Amino acid sequence: MPGPHDLFARYTFGHPERAAAELRAVLPAHVVSEVDWASLRREPGSVVDPELRETESDLLFTARLRTGHPLLLYVLLEHQSTVDRWMALRMLRYVVRQVERWRQEHPESELLPIIIPLVMYHGPEGAWTAPHRVEALFDLPGREEEKARWRALVPRFEYLLDDLTAEREEALRGRPGPPLARLAWLVLCYGRTEALARKLPDWTALFAQVQADAEGAEHLVVVIRYLLWIGDEAVHAAARRVLHSVLGGQRTEELMRSYGEQLIERGLQQGLAKGREEGLTRxxxxxxxxxxxxxxxxxxxxxxxxxxxxxxxxxxxxxxxxxxxxxxxxxxxxxxxx
Structure with missing residues (x-):
């Protein structure tokens, strides 16, 4: 059963416009300038890897360069609270599975499309410290100059990383992109920290910008539902104050009451599902x-x-x-x- 981080991140960054904002924030400048962003499309059924866990989910996008060359953009949304040292190896495995599927769908092609892997991390326990390159995981003999010769012989692979926990709040708020993407970066970054309740009122103007979008009412509901699900009483109270400023008192109480009841019911359902799963694994x-x-x-x-x-x-x-x-x-x- 998908968790709240998965649902919120996939809702936000599964949309091409908001995915483009995330990709533009992380990809090298020369890549950003060469991508035809109007061609960015999310591939249906992106979650194709059976080994993805509750702490992560993936999104696959296709695009074209301005020259017409095809491009695959593979985004892993990492929700876990601890850094995984083996992420480079896992990402290599995921990427290989994506290109194998591409080969099955394009048997006539003699070359693979460019595929760029990206990990977005928002764990609450500090910055990401795991190696970005798979060659860093090999036990190479000798001193550093000898290791360099060995390193040239082992498989090479590198993923890009968007470590939200390493970004300053001002930098996340200042990233170019739709209001929902900017609010999502902040909420994901601080969502499991004690600072969230204190910071929410500072984002009131951004909440108002989300509400003002064409689909703002739906977007705001998704954000509030996520905050109610992950937050404590202090977060709930801060979210209520922000909503009151944006929507007014009556609409705020309707939303808080409606989604509070839904979350209680969902919590009961998830508890039963978790119990069944724990019984199976034991x-x-x-x-x-x-x-x-x-x-x-x-x-x-x-x-x-x-x-x-x-x-x-x-x-x-x-x-x-x-x-x-x-x-x-x-x-x-x-x-x-x-």
Whole structure:
């Protein structure tokens, strides 16, 4: 079930005009000048990777350069609270899957389109510190000059990063783009911090600009619903004051009451769904351990806890399949020494 960060980010940046604002803010200037932005289109069914988790979602756009060359723009929206050291490897895998799909759809082509991968990060625990290049993940021997020679031989890949947590508030507010995009950058950046309630009143003018857009009423509802979902009582109170300034008292109370009731109902539904999912993953983890025991494979306490604490059903299914023929623990868990 999609979470609030996923729904809000995809609603905002799934629209080509607002996606263009995000891409223009991050892409090199020479790329921005060469893209025909009027050709930017979101690809339907962009979420094609089965390994995407609750902490992330993706958007795929197509565009053309002014010369007519095709261009793929792959945007990963990263919602997790901790920095993932292996992001470069994961992005490489995601990008390969995108171009493989493109090859299936264009079997006559002898060349691949340019594809530019971008990660937008808004975790609450500080700036992004993971390597941007996959070659930085390899254990290279020797001193630095020797490492450089080895580095030239390993696969090379780099993703762009829009780390909202590293931007100053003034910079995010000053980015070119539609009002909803600018408000979304701010809300995503501060949405899981204690500063949100204090900063919301400072953005009242931006809320008013969102409301003034052609689809402003819908946009404002989406923002408020997100704030009610992620925020505490202080955030709710600050959002109410902002809305009161923009919409007036009666409309504000109607919105707050309506979406407050919806969020309570949705919370109950998500709680039930989460309970069912936790039951499935726990059962599959126990199945993996039972199979390993039956096959006489020794499982130490650290590995046992790792299996039991895994919440990704796809990973557990993979371990389950491997356990059926395993003769040692390393046959199941990739990073266990043989």
């Amino acid at each position: 059962g599959r983890a126990e199945d993996v351990l039972r199979i390993l025991t039956a096959r006489g494979v020794q499982v130490d306490e650290a590995a046992r806890q790792r299996i039991l604490s895994c919440t990704d059903l796809a990973t557990l299914d993979r371990w389950f399949d491997r356990a059926l023929n395993a003769t040692r623990l390393s046959d199941v868990l990739d990073d266990i020494a043989q």
